[in-house]
Amino acid sequence: MIRTPTQKGVLEAAEKIAAILPPTPLLPVEIGGTQCWVKAENLQPIGAFKIRGGWHRLSAMTEDERARGVVAVSSGNHAQGVAWAARRLGIKATIVMPRDAPEVKLANTRGLGAEVVLYERPGEDRDEVAAKLIAEQGGTLVHAFGDPWVIEGQGSAGIEITAQLGEQPSRLVACCGGGGLAAGLGLACPDTAIHVVEPLGWDMVGQALSAGAIVSAAADAPKTICDALQPTATKPINLELLHGRAEPGVTVTDDEVRHAQRWAFANLRMVIEPGGAAALAAALAGKVPLDSRTVILLTGGNADPAAFAATIAQGN
Amino acid sequence: MIRTPTQKGVLEAAEKIAAILPPTPLLPVEIGGTQCWVKAENLQPIGAFKIRGGWHRLSAMTEDERARGVVAVSSGNHAQGVAWAARRLGIKATIVMPRDAPEVKLANTRGLGAEVVLYERPGEDRDEVAAKLIAEQGGTLVHAFGDPWVIEGQGSAGIEITAQLGEQPSRLVACCGGGGLAAGLGLACPDTAIHVVEPLGWDMVGQALSAGAIVSAAADAPKTICDALQPTATKPINLELLHGRAEPGVTVTDDEVRHAQRWAFANLRMVIEPGGAAALAAALAGKVPLDSRTVILLTGGNADPAAFAATIAQGN
Numbered sequence: 001m002i003r004t005p006t007q008k009g010v011l012e013a014a015e016k017i018a019a020i021l022p023p024t025p026l027l028p029v030e031i032g033g034t035q036c037w038v039k040a041e042n043l044q045p046i047g048a049f050k051i052r053g054g055w056h057r058l059s060a061m062t063e064d065e066r067a068r069g070v071v072a073v074s075s076g077n078h079a080q081g082v083a084w085a086a087r088r089l090g091i092k093a094t095i096v097m098p099r100d101a102p103e104v105k106l107a108n109t110r111g112l113g114a115e116v117v118l119y120e121r122p123g124e125d126r127d128e129v130a131a132k133l134i135a136e137q138g139g140t141l142v143h144a145f146g147d148p149w150v151i152e153g154q155g156s157a158g159i160e161i162t163a164q165l166g167e168q169p170s171r172l173v174a175c176c177g178g179g180g181l182a183a184g185l186g187l188a189c190p191d192t193a194i195h196v197v198e199p200l201g202w203d204m205v206g207q208a209l210s211a212g213a214i215v216s217a218a219a220d221a222p223k224t225i226c227d228a229l230q231p232t233a234t235k236p237i238n239l240e241l242l243h244g245r246a247e248p249g250v251t252v253t254d255d256e257v258r259h260a261q262r263w264a265f266a267n268l269r270m271v272i273e274p275g276g277a278a279a280l281a282a283a284l285a286g287k288v289p290l291d292s293r294t295v296i297l298l299t300g301g302n303a304d305p306a307a308f309a310a311t312i313a314q315g316n
Numbered sequence: 317m318i319r320t321p322t323q324k325g326v327l328e329a330a331e332k333i334a335a336i337l338p339p340t341p342l343l344p345v346e347i348g349g350t351q352c353w354v355k356a357e358n359l360q361p362i363g364a365f366k367i368r369g370g371w372h373r374l375s376a377m378t379e380d381e382r383a384r385g386v387v388a389v390s391s392g393n394h395a396q397g398v399a400w401a402a403r404r405l406g407i408k409a410t411i412v413m414p415r416d417a418p419e420v421k422l423a424n425t426r427g428l429g430a431e432v433v434l435y436e437r438p439g440e441d442r443d444e445v446a447a448k449l450i451a452e453q454g455g456t457l458v459h460a461f462g463d464p465w466v467i468e469g470q471g472s473a474g475i476e477i478t479a480q481l482g483e484q485p486s487r488l489v490a491c492c493g494g495g496g497l498a499a500g501l502g503l504a505c506p507d508t509a510i511h512v513v514e515p516l517g518w519d520m521v522g523q524a525l526s527a528g529a530i531v532s533a534a535a536d537a538p539k540t541i542c543d544a545l546q547p548t549a550t551k552p553i554n555l556e557l558l559h560g561r562a563e564p565g566v567t568v569t570d571d572e573v574r575h576a577q578r579w580a581f582a583n584l585r586m587v588i589e590p591g592g593a594a595a596l597a598a599a600l601a602g603k604v605p606l607d608s609r610t611v612i613l614l615t616g617g618n619a620d621p622a623a624f625a626a627t628i629a630q631g632n
Contacts, residue, residue, distance in 0.1 A: 025341045027359065042585045043343065104582065262621070266420065269358045269587040269617030301585030305578070309629035312621045 002148075005241065009152040010188045013056040014159035021051070024157075026164040026295065027268065031283050036294040037169075038280065039161055042272055042301030046080040046108070048228075049157055049181060049299050050144075054081030056153030057142050058089055066091045069139040073097075073126045075227050076105025077275075077300050078144040083112035094139065096130045102227060102273075102304040121230075145180030146235030155184025158192070161295050168192050170293035175278040176249070178231040179205040179238035181299065186245045194246040197282040199224035199257070199275075205234050205242065206249020214239060225254045225307070228275030228300055250288055256281040258311045264298070265312055274307075276300030318464075321557065325468040326504045329372040330475035337367070340473075342480040342611065343584065347599050352610040353485075354596065355477055358588055358617030362396040362424070364544075365473055365497060365615050366460075370397030372469030373458050374405055382407045385455040389413075389442045391543050392421025393591075393616050394460040399428035410455065412446045418543060418589075418620040437546075461496030462551030471500025474508070477611050484508050486609035491594040492565070494547040495521040495554035497615065502561045510562040513598040515540035515573070515591075521550045521558065522565020530555060541570045541623070544591030544616055566604055572597040574627045580614070581628055590623075592616030 003009075025040045041049035058070060069092035072082040079095040086093035093114040097106060098121040110116055119129045134141055143150065162168050168189045174182050176196035182205065186194050196205050201222040207215040216233045224230065234242075257274050260281035264272045272280070276299040282288050283296050319325075341356045357365035374386060385408035388398040395411040402409035409430040413422060414437040426432055435445045450457055459466065478484050484505045490498050492512035498521065502510050512521050517538040523531040532549045540546065550558075573590050576597035580588045588596070592615040598604050599612050 022341075022343075025338075025359065027338075028361075043341065045344075047585050265587055265619075265621065265624075269363050269619075271581055271585040271587060303581075303585075305581065305628045308581075309625035312628075313625035 005148040005151040005183065005187060007187045007190065010155035010159060010184060013052065013152045014156035016059060017052055017055060017156050020055070021045070023160045023164065026161060029268070031290055032286065034290045035292050036290045036296065037165070038268065039157060039295050039297045040270060041157060042270060042276055042298050046084050047301040048077035048080065048276070049154060050077040050081030051084055052156050053150035053153035053180060054078070054085040054142070056156070057147060057149035058082065058085040058091060060149055061140065065140050069094065070142050071096070071130050071133050071139045072142045072144065073130045074144050075230065076101045076109065077228055077302060079105065079109040079114065080112060082142050083109050083114035087113045094133060096126055096133065098126070102302065104304055105302050108302065145178030145231070146237050148237065151180050151184045151237070151241070152187070153184070154181040155188040157181070157297065158185040158188025162189060165293065165295070167293070169295045170291055171195060171289065173197060173279040173283055173288050173294065173296045175229060175275055175297065175299045176205050177229045177275070179234045179242055182246055183238045183241035186241055195250060195288045196246055197250045197252060197278045199226040199229050199278060200251045200253050202226070202230050203249050203251045204231055205238070206251065208234050208239050209243060209246055209249055212243055225257060226275040226278055228273065229278060250282045252278050252281040252285065252287070256285050258314065260284055261308070261311050270298065271301045271303050271308065272298050273300045273303040321464040321467040321499065321503060323503045323506065326471035326475060326500060329368065329468045330472035332375060333368055333371060333472050336371070337361070339476045339480065342477060345584065347606055348602065350606045351608050352606045352612065353481070354584065355473060355611050355613045356586060357473060358586060358592055358614045362393070362400050363617040364393035364396065364592070365470060366393040366397030367400055368472050369466035369469030369496060370394070370401040370458070373463060373465035374398065374401040374407060376465055377456065381456050385410065386458050387412070387446050387450050387455045388458045388460065389446045390460050391546065392417045392425065393544055393618060395421065395425040395430065396428060398458050399425050399430035403429045410449060412442055412449065414442070418618065420620055421618050424618065461494030461547070462553050464553065467496050467500045467553070467557070468503070469500070470497040471504040473497070473613065474501040474504025478505060481609065481611070483609070485611045486607055487511060487605065489513060489595040489599055489604050489610065489612045491545060491591055491613065491615045492521050493545045493591070495550045495558055498562055499554045499557035502557055511566060511604045512562055513566045513568055513594045515542040515545050515594065516567045516569050518542070518546050519565050519567045520547055521554070522567065524550050524555050525559060525562055525565055528559055541573060542591040542594055544589065545594060566598045568594050568597040568601065568603070572601050574630065576600055577624070577627050586614065587617045587619050587624065588614050589616045589619040
């Protein structure tokens with residue numbers, strides 16, 4: 001079944017999600033003297049916005065599809081989103097996760113009742129692992145970002161923001177992995193500038209936006225602490241929605257991300273994981289324009305305790 | 317001017333506060349298999365509920381009173397609440413704080429434009445330091461918990477909770493220092509059981525509830541990490557409102573508090589300071605009854621980074 005993501009679909013997703021989840025807080029913040037907003041998706045029950053796409057996708061499945069189960073590939077937050085929705089709907093979920101995923105994400109995903117299949121991040125192709133699983137045991141693939149339902153589901157955050165703000169935001173600044181959230185936000189808020197923020201060397205969406213074509217991560221791409229933002233490439237469905245729609249991509253360094261985590265700890269009293277802090281890091285570094293209708297998405301809070309402690313203890 | 321705190325006063329406070337601050341989130345949590353709620357007062361702009369009492373008190377002052385300034389005594393959160401309100405209203409604020417207050421609270425209070433006067437926690441009587449300041453320079457004392465306006469202001473959290481829940485909660489579980497919040501909550505929610513949670517050895521409200529009379533902290537009271545919950549005694553106005561109204565007091569240990577901070581980090585993705593985690597600690601330790609209409613208040617999030625890092629890194 002081919003589905004084209006639409007604003008109507010995003011509105012449907014927003015309605016379905018509002019029926020089971022309270023809106024996450026939209027909180028005022030001051031950055032460099034400018035009053036703007038953060039959307040605290042790290043306060044979702046699974047600690048990330050990925051619960052949106054997971055719920056919109058799985059709840060739209062037929063009884064037959066549900067009976068065959070779902071397979072997803074994720075470094076951890078999409079894993080929890082799919083597992084959460086699957087448990088609620090009584091669907092068997094198998095999640096392909098990298099062996100080096102944060103322990104907290106592996107534990108949470110298993111805690112939600114999903115079966116976790118590990119793969120080696122460099123070396124094995126995670127999509128091939130998933131395809132093999134589906135060939136063997138059946139089930140529906142729920143792609144982390146290249147899926148029309150998932151894109152619509154993530155976009156529901158933009159509908160919530162618009163309702164909370166009373167109007168469409170001027171700019172949405174979003175952490176970006178494969179581009180599922182950004183594509184959904186673009187549909188949700190047609191009048192809003194969309195800024196994607198990616199880790200240095202992992203800007204597969206930013207590069208694709210410039211090139212107008214899909215670009216794959218370099219074999220020697222630098223390490224990043226943003227475990228949630230390391231796709232090997234975006235997908236055609238995401239590029240099609242974002243090309244000519246999103247602003248030029250922005251990248252952030254690990255140091256900028258750690259500074260943002262410390263800033264959120266001290267000023268927002270919230271826990272943000274590295275990948276969830278990328279958009280805030282760009283804002284704090286002056287890499288995106290800010291105004292009173294700009295909303296920065298804090299996309300996830302599933303931080304490894306030891307790494308978070310080290311970041312916080314480090315001082316500014 | 318003598319004012320008797322009333323439910324009407326709490327409702328007025330709630331209205332005044334709603335006009336300038338969005339409600340803090342009421343979030344569902346599951347504790348020991350029971351679904352209940354947390355009220356995230358740590359997400360207030362100053363990181364604590366104390367902004368409520370500070371605003372209700374200072375905004376009710378006459379022009380003459382405002383011109384003479386305010387003096388407060390606080391280990392740090394009331395300090396920030398008063399300083400925040402004073403800055404907004406153009407009032408000079410002088411805050412008496414213990415020399416061993418967390419650096420983050422001293423810095424935040426100064427950052428809000430207040431003048432900080434330090435005293436030695438054991439040895440000097442902080443109320444005497446404040447009285448001397450007022451005798452010398454004038455101004456109105458804004459007591460941290462023994463003030464009718466402050467009590468009404470803090471109670472506004474109960475009005476917000478009732479609106480968010482759609483009915484009065486069955487139980488409110490509140491971290492307790494001198495009893496200002498608990499007294500206000502009792503007025504706000506007349507049908508609700510009020511549970512006060514204090515650090516072991518610093519249960520000056522719990523002991524006063526049992527004795528029916530004010531009890532002072534022992535000279536050899538044990539150390540506690542809950543810097544915000546160390547009053548030398550409650551005040552008559554608080555005891556009068558709470559005696560026969562609140563449930564018997566509950567105490568928690570430092571280890572229980574640290575466990576609650578870690579639990580909130582991992583499950584709520586929020587930063588709670590030790591004193592702000594006492595109520596959650598009691599709930600997690602099974603020391604208070606829980607049900608689907610129980611609300612646990614997370615009262616503050618101004619955690620010292622090094623101490624928080626050590627707690628988080630410690631593992632469960």
